[in-house]
Amino acid sequence: xxxxxxxxxxxxxxxxxxxxxxxxxxxxxxxxxxxxxxxxxxxxxxxxxxxxxxxxxxxxxxxxxxxxxxxxxxxxxxxxxxxxxxxxxxxxxxxxxxxxxxxxxxxxxxxxxxxxxxxxxxxxxxxxxxxxxxxxxxxxxxxxxxxxxxxxxxxxxxxxxxxxxxxxxxxxxxxxxxxxxxxxxxxxxxxxxxxxxxxxxxxxxxxxxxxxxxxxxxxxxxxxxxxxxxxxxxxxxxxxxxxxxxxxxxxx
Amino acid sequence: xxxxxxxxxxxxxxxxxxxxxxxxxxxxxxxxxxxxxxxxxxxxxxxxxxxxxxxxxxxxxxxxxxxxxxxxxxxxxxxxxxxxxxxxxxxxxxxxxxxxxxxxxxxxxxxxxxxxxxxxxxxxxxxxxxxxxxxxxxxxxxxxxxxxxxxxxxxxxxxxxxxxxxxxxxxxxxxxxxxxxxxxxxxxxxxxxxxxxxxxxxxxxxxxxxxxxxxxxxxxxxxxxxxxxxxxxxxxxxxxxxxxxxxxxxxx
DNA sequence: CGAGTAGTTGACGATTGTCAAGATGGGTGG
DNA sequence: CCACCCATCTTGACAATCGTCAACTACTCG
Numbered sequence: 001x002x003x004x005x006x007x008x009x010x011x012x013x014x015x016x017x018x019x020x021x022x023x024x025x026x027x028x029x030x031x032x033x034x035x036x037x038x039x040x041x042x043x044x045x046x047x048x049x050x051x052x053x054x055x056x057x058x059x060x061x062x063x064x065x066x067x068x069x070x071x072x073x074x075x076x077x078x079x080x081x082x083x084x085x086x087x088x089x090x091x092x093x094x095x096x097x098x099x100x101x102x103x104x105x106x107x108x109x110x111x112x113x114x115x116x117x118x119x120x121x122x123x124x125x126x127x128x129x130x131x132x133x134x135x136x137x138x139x140x141x142x143x144x145x146x147x148x149x150x151x152x153x154x155x156x157x158x159x160x161x162x163x164x165x166x167x168x169x170x171x172x173x174x175x176x177x178x179x180x181x182x183x184x185x186x187x188x189x190x191x192x193x194x195x196x197x198x199x200x201x202x203x204x205x206x207x208x209x210x211x212x213x214x215x216x217x218x219x220x221x222x223x224x225x226x227x228x229x230x231x232x233x234x235x236x237x238x239x240x241x242x243x244x245x246x247x248x249x250x251x252x
Numbered sequence: 253x254x255x256x257x258x259x260x261x262x263x264x265x266x267x268x269x270x271x272x273x274x275x276x277x278x279x280x281x282x283x284x285x286x287x288x289x290x291x292x293x294x295x296x297x298x299x300x301x302x303x304x305x306x307x308x309x310x311x312x313x314x315x316x317x318x319x320x321x322x323x324x325x326x327x328x329x330x331x332x333x334x335x336x337x338x339x340x341x342x343x344x345x346x347x348x349x350x351x352x353x354x355x356x357x358x359x360x361x362x363x364x365x366x367x368x369x370x371x372x373x374x375x376x377x378x379x380x381x382x383x384x385x386x387x388x389x390x391x392x393x394x395x396x397x398x399x400x401x402x403x404x405x406x407x408x409x410x411x412x413x414x415x416x417x418x419x420x421x422x423x424x425x426x427x428x429x430x431x432x433x434x435x436x437x438x439x440x441x442x443x444x445x446x447x448x449x450x451x452x453x454x455x456x457x458x459x460x461x462x463x464x465x466x467x468x469x470x471x472x473x474x475x476x477x478x479x480x481x482x483x484x485x486x487x488x489x490x491x492x493x494x495x496x497x498x499x500x501x502x503x504x
Numbered sequence: 505c506g507a508g509t510a511g512t513t514g515a516c517g518a519t520t521g522t523c524a525a526g527a528t529g530g531g532t533g534g
Numbered sequence: 535c536c537a538c539c540c541a542t543c544t545t546g547a548c549a550a551t552c553g554t555c556a557a558c559t560a561c562t563c564g
Contacts, residue, residue: 076407080494084407098403100396107403126389133382140378143395144352150402151350151359155328155336157409158453162520193543201410203521208544224529224543242332244553414552445511455553460512476511476561496521 016042021092021180025066034132041124045069045116054095054109054117061099063119067091070115071190075198076107085199088112088191090176097146112190157201159244165200166210167238170220174229185229268294277318277344286384293376297321297368306347306361306369313351315371319343322367323442327450328359337451340364340443342428349398364442409453411496417452418462419490422472426481437481 016022016039017032030038045068048054054065057077065072072089086107089095099105100122111117129136156165178184189196197207211222219235221228229235268274268291269284282290297320300306306317309329317324324341338359341347351357352374363369381388408417430436441448449459463474471487473480481487 076403078494082494084411086403086406097396098399101393101400106400126385126392130382130385130388133378136382136388137378139392140395141353143392143399144349147350147395147398147402148353148358150399150406151328151338154338154402154405154409157406158451159336192541199410204543205522205545206520208542209520212544242330242334444509456511457513457554458552461552464512 019068021066021068025092025094029134029138030132031134034135037128037132038135041121041128043119043121045118047114047116048111049114050111052111054111055099055105057105057108059105061096061103061105061122063121064094064096064125065109066118066120067093067095068116068118071112072109072115072117073112073191073195074107074109083198085195088173088195088199091180094142094146097143160239161244162200162202162206163210163213164239164241165202166196166207166214167219167235169196169200170227170229171232171235171239174232185232187227189225189227271320277346281386281390282384283386286387289380289384290387293373293380294318295371295373297370299366299368300363301366302363304363306363307351307357309357309360311357313348313355313357313374315373316346316348316377317361318370318372319345319347320368320370323364324361324367324369325364325443325447326359326361335450337447340425340447340451343432346394346398349395412491413496414452414454414458415462415465416491416493417454418448418459418466419471419487421448421452422479422481423484423487423491426484437484439479441477441479 016025017035019025022028022035043063048070054072067089069091071091072093072095074086074089074095076084076086078084089109095109096105098107125139129139156168160168173187173189174184177187191199193207193211194204196202197204200207211220214220215222219229219231221230268277269287271277274280274287295315300322306324319341321343323343324345324347326338326341326347328336328338330336341361347361348357350359377391381391408420412420425439425441426436429439443451445459445463446456448454449456452459463472466472467474471481471483473482
């Protein structure tokens with residue numbers, strides 16, 4: 001909690017306008033002028049360490065958060081210590097959108113590795129969006145995008161086999177990392193097998209077995225957290241194939 | 253497509269301010285004045301018949317739609333005729349929110365029974381929301397609510413057994429119908445077993461078997477589409493119980 | 505009244521979860 | 535710097551839920 005000169009100085013430098021994530025994050029599509037006004041309300045990146053919480057289920061909602069560096073896991077704690085992993089979030093991704101309705105956080109967010117998080121006070125963002133139509137519209141789009149993403153997950157969990165789920169997960173990571181300038185075929189997973197399984201609705205053991213099977217089939221090479229995708233096309237083919245039980249079904 | 257005097261007259265009468273759904277729908281929390289301005293942009297309810305589409309996957313996005321009477325199914329058509337049912341929508345519920353991002357409808361919406369649908373041109377809604385802060389905030393909340401709902405479904409599909417899924421579905425219908433002034437324990441389902449199964453990620457046969465099992469256990473009485481819930485408490489207990497495979501799991 | 509669709513029920517099998525044991529590796533303290 | 539320890543991961547054997555296939559019934563609609 002020490003707030004040295006160095007960190008403050010750093011915080012000034014990581015203004016949105018200088019941020020490499022500008023095209024992925026909130027400022028997307030804003031004018032230089034508007035981005036500066038956005039900068040005024042965004043609180044400096046907070047450095048958090050593995051296991052630290054960005055917010056917790058039940059806390060009053062004040063701000064949205066953007067991952068600046070590192071990665072974040074959102075999850076819904078269930079009774080008796082269990083949890084349901086809702087998502088993994090990479091730099092530029094916005095979290096906390098589900099809390100707007102009830103003004104209370106309905107899930108928790110914890111960082112998977114040392115991470116920097118930007119805080120965007122929501123009431124100030126709303127006020128600003130009232131004066132900047134393009135920002136207002138952009139927020140609508142971001143919320144809509146989140147809905148679209150959830151919809152995809154619904155299909156994944158409702159209709160796809162274990163194999164297809166893991167392949168879809170790996171491809172999703174691949175694409176998102178690629179957008180951030182990293183290798184789409186060679187990366188480190190910041191989450192555990194357990195978390196992956198929980199997220200995909202599978203047992204840890206199933207995830208583990210699938211990793212080895214994929215490796216045996218030459219789709220990838222895996223060593224602990226390190227994954228190398230060797231055949232992106234084959235994986236795409238895996239996830240694109242018709243859902244389980246999709247024979248001729250007329251339900252008019 | 254005939255547009256008789258009678259229908260026009262009717263359309264005038266079903267203005268938002270007279271609508272019994274006002275507390276469920278967009279106008280929630282607006283002043284009388286603001287509701288009248290909203291009325292100006294809402295196009296009259298369109299009467300549609302079973303199987304008619306409100307919009308289709310791939311169409312350009314222009315409007316949001318509100319179910320006024322009847323019920324609507326949203327679904328994502330998959331390749332080769334299959335489909336993935338995304339949701340069932342009752343009066344007062346808003347559909348099309350997932351299309352805002354790409355400005356293209358990413359799912360299709362079809363009515364399950366004769367239904368009236370209100371059309372809300374989105375660009376006009378956005379313009380209006382720019383002038384009415386409470387409307388703008390309300391739209392944020394609606395979008396956030398949709399995310400919250402999807403999140404619940406994610407948990408249902410990812411962690412719950414067939415039994416729990418069907419119980420949760422029936423209770424959801426029960427609560428939503430109750431909010432609309434109908435019986436929470438005695439209602440008709442407007443969707444087929446096939447559609448229920450598809451929505452819940454289950455085979456038709458499983459849904460059918462569960463209905464009979466629930467009936468045998470005295471939880472409900474079912475005759476085709478007609479359902480009578482006999483023991484709401486027991487059903488609540490069913491869905492509230494800890495998810496599948498939720499033993500002591502530490503995943504720090 | 506006939507035909508086709510929706511729903512139900514039974515038998516069977518496959519995918520995936522559960523339980524259990526062992527392997528691997530990172531972190532910590534001596 | 536090494537060794538131990540514990541969490542994570544892997545692998546195997548088994549079980550259960552749920553999907554698939556098939557046959558049959560019962561509506562509904564023309």
